[in-house]
Amino acid sequence: MxxxxxxxxxxxxxxxxxxxxxxxxxxxxxxxxxxxxxxxxxxxxxxxxxxxxxxxxxxxxxxxxxxxxxxxxxxxxxxxxxLTQADGLIGHNVSFTDSTGATFTGKIASVSINSDGSVATLEDGTKVAVGPGLTLS
Structure with missing residues (x-):
């Protein structure tokens, strides 16, 4: 009040x-x-x-x-x-669809952990947020 x-x-x-x-x-x-x-x-x-x-x-x-x-x-x-989860992601194949509808596939080369969450960098340099919509294989 x-x-x-x-x-x-x-x-x-x-x-x-x-x-x-x-x-x-x-x-x-x-x-x-x-x-x-x-x-x-x-x-x-x-x-x-x-x-x-x-x-x-x-x-x-x-x-x-x-x-x-x-x-x-x-x-x-x-x-x-x-950090443990990020270490477990390196070397796995990943596929995801971005906001434009394009599908990307690649192997995770590194993972960085920021205040906003984890970001995976693929071998070709593509960066993707680790979260919903990400498929690991």
Missing amino acids: NVTSATDTTSSTSSTSSTSTTSSNSVDYNTFLQLLIAEMKNQDPTNPMDTSQYMSQFAQLSTVEQATLTNSKLDSLLSSQA
Whole structure:
């Protein structure tokens, strides 16, 4: 829900206002950790706010850290799997139909892995995206 000022008279001002509000409300992992650690540093250790809240904050910190570590391990696992699949494609014959309807056949010489996916290069230099519509033999 977007709330604008009662004095706003133009729609461009209200859209600018809602955009800045949205960007300031997002908190990333590092900002969350900085806020949590700053709060813990500034507490009186002899009189913390509440034991259950204090332990809850430690649990949140641990949960966020473990989730981040899990994501990085999953990323490396996916990269490893993509390399294994790419290695298995080299030397296979492939056939595919491009967007114009022309059919191509050739032997895969190399495979590159980009952020968009895998791209196979045939022996004749033709590049084809590895995905639906590709037939290996």
